[in-house]
Amino acid sequence: MTELFTGATGLFVAATIVYLIKRDRLQVRHGVSWMFVAAMFALFGFAPSLLDRLAASLGVAYSPTVALVLGGSALIIKAVSSDVERSLSEVKITRIVQRLAMLEADIKRLEQYADQDRQESIDR
Amino acid sequence: MLETPQTATYYVLPAWNEEVAVGKVLAELRRVDPLGYIVVVDDASCDETIKTAEACGAYVLPMVCQLGPWGAMQAGMRYAAEKGCRRVITMDADGQHLPSQILRLTDAMNQTDANVVIGACSQRGSFLRKCAWTIMKLCSGISAEDLTSGFRVYDRRAVDLLVGEEASYLEHQDMGVLARLLGNGMKVVEVDVEMQSRVSGASRIFNSWPKVLWYMLQTLLLSVSKRRVERFNLEKYKAASAHD
Numbered sequence: 001m002t003e004l005f006t007g008a009t010g011l012f013v014a015a016t017i018v019y020l021i022k023r024d025r026l027q028v029r030h031g032v033s034w035m036f037v038a039a040m041f042a043l044f045g046f047a048p049s050l051l052d053r054l055a056a057s058l059g060v061a062y063s064p065t066v067a068l069v070l071g072g073s074a075l076i077i078k079a080v081s082s083d084v085e086r087s088l089s090e091v092k093i094t095r096i097v098q099r100l101a102m103l104e105a106d107i108k109r110l111e112q113y114a115d116q117d118r119q120e121s122i123d124r
Numbered sequence: 125m126l127e128t129p130q131t132a133t134y135y136v137l138p139a140w141n142e143e144v145a146v147g148k149v150l151a152e153l154r155r156v157d158p159l160g161y162i163v164v165v166d167d168a169s170c171d172e173t174i175k176t177a178e179a180c181g182a183y184v185l186p187m188v189c190q191l192g193p194w195g196a197m198q199a200g201m202r203y204a205a206e207k208g209c210r211r212v213i214t215m216d217a218d219g220q221h222l223p224s225q226i227l228r229l230t231d232a233m234n235q236t237d238a239n240v241v242i243g244a245c246s247q248r249g250s251f252l253r254k255c256a257w258t259i260m261k262l263c264s265g266i267s268a269e270d271l272t273s274g275f276r277v278y279d280r281r282a283v284d285l286l287v288g289e290e291a292s293y294l295e296h297q298d299m300g301v302l303a304r305l306l307g308n309g310m311k312v313v314e315v316d317v318e319m320q321s322r323v324s325g326a327s328r329i330f331n332s333w334p335k336v337l338w339y340m341l342q343t344l345l346l347s348v349s350k351r352r353v354e355r356f357n358l359e360k361y362k363a364a365s366a367h368d
Contacts, residue, residue, distance in 0.1 A: 091292045094191055098199035101165070101185035105203065109183065 003048055010041025033081075037074055133160045134209040136200030138193055138274075139217035140167040143176050145322070146217045150180035156223040163203055164217060165196040173217075193274070193328060194297045201278070202287045212278045214297075218322040220248075221275040225317040229277045232315040232361040239282040239310040241361070242268065243275035243317035252336055259340065264299050264347035266306065267357045269314055272298045282310050299343050303350035315361045 017034045020026035044051045044067055055063035135153060139146055146164065153162060164177035168190040177184045185199050197214055204212045213229065215221035225243060232241045246269045257271050274297055278286065285291070285308055286301065294300035305312055328335075 087293065091289060094195050094198075094292050095289060097187055097189060097191055098185075098195070098202055101187050101199055102203045102206065105163075105183050105185045108178075 003045055006045030006048075007042050008045070010038045010043070010045050013041060014038035033078060037071075037078075040070070040074075132207065132209050133157065134200075134204035134207070134212045135160050135162045136165065136197060136204060136212055136214045137163070137182075137217040138165045138167055138196035138200065138214075139169065139173050139177065140190070140196075140328070141169045141171045141173060142217040143169070143171040143173045145219040146173055147176045147180055149215075149217055149219055149221075149223070150177060150182055153223040154180070156226055160213075161204070161207070161209075163200045165200040167191060167193075167196040192295055194294050194301070195292070197274070197297055198287060198291060201283055205280075205283050205287045209283065210280055212283050214274055214276050214278070216274055216322070220319050220322045222318060222320060225275070225319075228315050228317055229275070232313055233277050233279065236313045236359065236361050237311065238313040238359075238361075239279045240305055240312045241277045242270065242273050242312065242314045242358070243319075244268070244270035244273055244314040245317055245319040246270055248319050256336065256340055256343075260299055260343055260347055263344050263351070264303065265351050265355045266299070266302055266347075267355065268302065268312075269358075269360070271302070272296075275317060275319070285310065294346075295342065296339070299347050300350065302356075303347070303352075306356045307350070307352060311359075312356075313359045313361050 014035055017026065017031045017038060021028055021031045048063070051067055052063045055061075055066045058066060060066050135157070137146070137149070150162060150164070153160070162180075162182040163185060164173070164182045165185045166174050166177070166187060168187050174184050174186055183203070185203060187196065187199065191199070200214070201212055211230075211233070213226060215223075215226075221243065229241045229243050232238065248270075253272070260271055261267055282305060285304065291301070291304060294304075302312065
């Protein structure tokens, strides 16, 4: 029963990722890493003996510990990579805001020049 | 973009809710250098900073959202770089930095061939600020008298280094900017200047313990991350008294 639950959870996560990509709620490059996590869930869920063998080879007596440690590590890596992505996005926004301000300053200056020209031609 | 002479000096003043002080600062600046190009970067103020600065004939860069002190400063430097500036002088719009002291900075730059000159005033620091400086110096390996002074002159090489995208990852103009300059072989010199208390407003950082703590944590991490093996001791230029 436990195998079924864990394996089904993996499949559910995979289906959710596919749905989010289909609905354009998630970019495919972010989806790939989550699909990998879902695949691991399903694999170790439906075939727990693989996890037992992995734990034995690593010298871990209680095999679910390996799953927890791997899962925790994967989540930390994903969280850090998300922050890297977010930093990049924030820098892009900063650059765009700066560019917008620069262009606004130039537009204002051009408008002033145009007003001056107009006034001079009226005066003439 | 509009063209301006390549030999121009640009004055960049980030401003956030500085309607009280900015007019006086700009008038004084105009008196000191009638030909300089003055760029006020409005960091999403809620008051009449933009109108006041425009009335004083400054170029105003209006930010649609707040980018913080360094984001605003970098916007002004990008603008100056695009126009073909020769050097950029940065100063606060709150009246702390006196336009009458600019000559000390430019004189130091001319005499020492430095890429950056920092106007230092170690007396101005509060107890909090001085504690912060000591820790920052220890962690970064950069020995400067006034680490957080925004009263600086940058030559074109330094400006080009600081307007790049990598520099947009920084949030303040102190340790990160200094580490970037020194790490790229720029010569940075300090010179003593007089400063006065701000006319209005308060420091965005050194006004409460939680903000100082958060700023210190960020700056310490940045200092340790950017630290190099060698120590950097900034040269101190003694300005001639004739310019006082």
